[in-house]
Amino acid sequence: MTVSFFILAALTIAGTVAAMSLRNLVHCVLALTLGFAGLAALYLQLGAQFVGFTQILVYVGAVAILAMFAIMMTQRAGAVAQPVFTPSRMPGWIAGGMIASAVFAVLAWAIHSSAALPKTLPPQALPSQADAGVRAIGNALMHRFVLPLEIMGLLLTAALIGAVLVAMQEQQEMP
Amino acid sequence: MLGEGILKGLAETARNFLGSYVSKDRLTTVQFPEERLPHIEAARSFPFLVYDGEDWQQGMRCVSCLICEKECPPKCIFIEKSKDKKPDATGKPQFYPVVFNIDVSVCMSCQICVEVCPFDAIKMDVEFELSTNDRFGGLLWDKERLAKSNAYYGKIHPTEAAAVDAQLAEERAKLEAKAKLAAEAKTATVATPPAQPLRETSETTEGSGA
């Protein structure tokens, strides 16, 4: 818990809050990107270089752009949405909050009861383990978790082929 | 094979690159302010007003008939016609433009004014270094700025100017011949000095023409 942690945490929270509350959707995505970047910086601070850089590569580089494209193709970017915090929206806020906390609880439980996590953290383990981070992840993916990895790869390939098929069908419909 | 064309292209550009250091005649650049290409005779930039003789005010061919002003597509010509007449280069009294302005920031160098001018008074210039600090006043050219001698015209467009000069000379000769005939007819009836009627007859013919 250092100063840098608090700065990064504040940055992440500010980014995500802004992503929810800003009125211009493109600004929302940009703010969300800031949140992603802050999260990546937090990973890096924990010594998880691979996860941190992958976070930047995937979320800042790809997901943000994807969200941007989705917004621009579905509606006008200049359109101003209604204010976010209104009394009429309270039920929605409560429901959203409950779902969010439920997801968070499940995740926390899963991580806490995970066998991958050592029960007692050695005090100075994190910085020195950082050197082995990439190798350890690679070993885990290729040995212990090879089946889930392959299933995910299959799933993604299926989705890719599906997307291509949908696009091809659309092209055939056009004379 | 894929990439063959790219390699050929690379070889060609490499040949150009190295060749430009070896042989100077490969380089097509003209180092402008120091070196200049001879200007092309058919080139044109903006119109100018032709005058005969030495004095631009006296010799200006323009009789301010306003045809060019009316024909100009972007309306860049402004002429104010004179109330009185002044003798032109040949000594014949003519109307003259009190004001003749061309806004070259509007002019599109279409040459229509030149085509329609019945007096060969307006021609296209070839001067192109026309930049100025004053984008309004500096680009609105007045009569003085526009006036250029027939000799200059002959220099920039030799073939065209020769044709124009020949035609003008022919017209003038015709007029003189006519005047001479009229004078002879007059002298047959009334005895008068020959110089005076010449001017009168030429004036009447001009007036009927306009």
Next chain:
Amino acid sequence: MPATVDQIFVICKHWLLGFAPAGVQPIFSALLSVVPILVVFPLLFAITTVLERKGLGRIQNRYGPNRVGPCGFFQPIADGIKSLTKEDVVPATADRVAHFLAPLLLVAAAFLAYAVLPIGRNMVVANLNAGVLFFFAVGSMVELAVFMAGWASRSKYSLLGAMRAIAQMISYEVPLVLASVVVIMAAGSLSTVAIVNAQVGYTGIWPHWFVFTPWGFAGFVLFMIAATAESNRSPFDLPEGESEIIAGYYIEYSGFKFALFFLGEYLGMFATSGMAITLFLGGWAAPFSFLTWIPSYVWFFAKLLTLIAGFIWIRGTLPRLRMDQLMSFAWKFMLPMTLLNIFAAGVWHFMPAGYARWLACIALVVAPFLLLGRGLQQEKKSGIRSYRFAE
């Protein structure tokens, strides 16, 4: 003596660090590493602009800039003064914040990439374990900056340019990363320093660079093609195609912000070239064993300038691609080639050293090249163009 010259900058840094009090030493050390990069590479950018213009001029049988200073070499100074003193125009409808942030983000991302480039022996800002990954992660931030610039300008041309740029960058990022995977496989590390160290060594006088293997050569060529596309340079300069969309995503920028975009683009080009050097051309290693007395950073910059000259040469040669050609080249040629190249690298890794290994790997690289190349060329015989959404 050669060792001292080689390490002169490292020694200087340690000597200077000695003057700093213990409390500020980490920050001082970081500054001493970062400031030279912030000075050297923009300087290289300035030199490259004038060299590029002169080179392109010579390719087209002209002189190129030759007015400012001796042989026109002070041209970048004139350009810099001009862009600094120009009026900074922001369109009235532009999103001012994003419009302002986009060039900064672009240049910052471009500079960050230099953190993992070893520009000499023991000369790297940050020896990260996931260095290569860091490089690509930072490179992907450029896309966001480009999109911000295109969107915030609220201009059709800039938005079109940004769309083109993003489509192109995302498409070519895949082969770029996959082309570098072979090196990561061979070196067994994501650290740039480790990758260079794996290539320092000589058989006789010949170096152990990865480019001197079948998969390494193919990987290098593929990487450079993808790098050209990533840095939006000709023939992949669709995002800024002057004749079509004027300047693409930075059309609404003027003055110094425009110069920043220009700087960012060139810095990106240098960074990807530096990465190609690190991955395939042995980083700072000398090309022959008898040339090792020349300092390592000299070799790095010599290789960098060679690659830049290559970029300029390509730019002077090839016309711009069409959008569909660009995409089919990325997905129907680059992607399968890089994937097969990874396979070839795997075969190389598991076969015993000898001629059989060379032959197998060369066959694995050349055969798909010929087949895929033929496929690309047959595509040219398309019928009448049909426009789906033009009516």
